[in-house]
Amino acid sequence: MANKIIREELKARSVRHWELAHELSISEQTLVRWLRFEMSDDRQLDMLMKIEEIAKRKERSLETERKE
Numbered sequence: 436m437a438n439k440i441i442r443e444e445l446k447a448r449s450v451r452h453w454e455l456a457h458e459l460s461i462s463e464q465t466l467v468r469w470l471r472f473e474m475s476d477d478r479q480l481d482m483l484m485k486i487e488e489i490a491k492r493k494e495r496s497l498e499t500e501r502k503e
Contacts, residue, residue: 448490
């Protein structure tokens with residue numbers, strides 16, 4: 436399966452395709468097409484960093500909601 440690490444991270448971090456696509460300023464369809472074939476290491480690294488940012492933002496949001 437192409438881009439297995441990206442798919443695993445999305446699932447592990449509960450980040451949806453549309454969230455990553457939005458962060459990358461592309462459509463969800465484009466992201467899905469990119470995932471069909473193995474991407475360059477640079478693009479994968481960029482995506483992994485974006486997934487991490489999204490996951491951290493979601494965690495902070497949940498913590499804020501719990502405090503209120």
